[in-house]
Amino acid sequence: MVRSNPLMIWWALSGTGTRQVSKTETATARPLTSRQLAALIGVSQSAISRAFTPGSSISSDLRSKILMAARDYGYRPNAIASMLTTRRTNIVGVVVSDMQNPFYPALLAQLTQGLQAAGLQSLFFNISPGASIEDQLHAIRTYNVDAVVIISATVLNERMLTWATEGRRSILLNRLGHEDITTVCCDNTLGFRSLVDHLFETGRRRIGYVAGFTTSGVGLVRYSAFTTRLAELGMRLVGTSTRQAYTHEAGRLSTLDLIPLEPDAIVYASDILALGGIETIRMAGRAKDIAVTGFDDIPMASWPGYSLTTYRQPVREIVDRTVELLLATDIGPPQRHTLQGELMIRATTDPAGWADVPPSA
Amino acid sequence: MVRSNPLMIWWALSGTGTRQVSKTETATARPLTSRQLAALIGVSQSAISRAFTPGSSISSDLRSKILMAARDYGYRPNAIASMLTTRRTNIVGVVVSDMQNPFYPALLAQLTQGLQAAGLQSLFFNISPGASIEDQLHAIRTYNVDAVVIISATVLNERMLTWATEGRRSILLNRLGHEDITTVCCDNTLGFRSLVDHLFETGRRRIGYVAGFTTSGVGLVRYSAFTTRLAELGMRLVGTSTRQAYTHEAGRLSTLDLIPLEPDAIVYASDILALGGIETIRMAGRAKDIAVTGFDDIPMASWPGYSLTTYRQPVREIVDRTVELLLATDIGPPQRHTLQGELMIRATTDPAGWADVPPSA
């Protein structure tokens, strides 16, 4: 709908613009305001506002007249102005700290889509090494976001968290151990129990474990679920290793520690660690003996070259629940939402062994 | 260059933490307004505003008095309100369409960090299949973002683009062929010429090509640079294949088409395609004969298990240039910025061949 716009003419004649309108400077043409539109079609400014406010007291005749005029003149309500009076921004602050781990971009993409579908925009706060955490938390408050969703806030301590989220709806994704904030999290315990069960059923008994962060809530829960189930089934924990990171390299290195301990399976705290582990195990030519499991089910896990047995995080459900909580009219006390994932059995736990040759010379 | 940001001042004076907040700051209580603070310490509201506005006419005595009071009472300027008067939001709309390709999350992470460092926030617009493009473009305008950065807008057509970006500073990353918008892009031509040169020098002569989108500007430029250099060096193009996508699977499938043509090297339009190709080539046991090159240098390319020869996109430089352009005070006509990357020589072009065994049974 590229129709010639009376607005431009109006502005040109109105004399408000003493600036020279250059070709590149169309930026300065200010959009029509509700008052101007009202004047143009001879109604009150209130009427314009009502026409755009569902459920307000206005006749459908007048409303449609206004909406058509708005379309013709290219008027659209200024969101900033309405934020000021309604004190609602329809903006959700999304705090991200770890974009290295491929799981998070995937989660992020779905989350923003889910929010968009609900009419919410996402304002990004990147809390990563190199970014100023203080400034970002500060911005969360001055921009008056309606809500805050924190994705894996391993960087934030409890006090920062409560300060940043104070007074606004907020949800912590994939993190545990915070009393004051509602959390939505995959069922890590069930996940690791399933993985151990699967290893047991496929005949593995001597298990190694590679952790990411051993300090975070999720990290602890995963390890604890793992060891508990191991003990219940009478399996042996041959060793644990960590590099305090969820990266491919950390997976490679930690696996080097474990191989000498002769495990017949290694459980990794996340897929990205497991992918690193696969590489080390292949280099060592041990793929025939050592089963591998991950956690997350990132896209790479299902690539034929890896075919990693893992536990799928229910990303869709996490996102849906999150959006649902954000839209709920009544906010109760902080809640814990635990969503069930799914065991994805692939080649790396095949009792017959998987590829035992290093992929690269 | 860092834009002077009122918030910086606040933080500078606020100390490193240990805010002494009066207990009056309950969640339900509305935040203090400048007028209230003014009344509390007996100055005018204008003074409060000036205290937070760098370069405004105010004595340093009064300013520091106000800033300290602000800290004590927990006052902070309401960004929404100031947007209304200044007509500047300090928000950049970031339009993303393809989060599947790992290159984009990486670019995105760096971009948001670069913007943050310059005092700009990023509002996300996810234009992906499943999201309503119309709604998102609409939102870009009603939220009055200061600028728009579009990352790989393969989904948007020319008319949508101009409509969405009309009247605001906007930059297109990694896309070519748009006259009206400033673009910042890696030097694709140089990149593909370098790759071909490298293949020539390492003795390859029969080359295959796997494309992503063959319709996009970047896709065309890459292919054209590739074939041109091939001809110049008298090398032979044995075949081309595409699945119209930049995915691992597309790489796998396209490679299946090419292998029967007996190439001694395959050039892929991007790393993610090449990774898929590596898999197919390994399965076929042809890694000894077929060299592989990618483009982007995503993290996975340097994993030992792949060790993919590729051309690094200068992400840091792209981000820096973008931020610089956004902060520039004078906007000229649309410009083309082409930044040079770097040839990353790894194992997949080793004349001796790389791993020739399928990594997974």
Place this chain on the structure above:
DNA sequence: ATTTCCTATGAATGCGATTTCATTGCAATG
């Protein structure tokens, strides 16, 4: 000492909507 010129400040005026309040007209009721 008088004039001039700044600088620092306060008062007042928007920014562009939402929302309350008051008013009008018309239908329904007695």
Place this chain on the structure above:
DNA sequence: CATTGCAATGAAATCGCATTCATAGGAAAT
């Protein structure tokens, strides 16, 4: 027919800050 009640509309008052305007008080200049 008079009265009540409701729906639709306009006028006016915010919302919280930025900025212009007006002014008081000094310092500098004469």
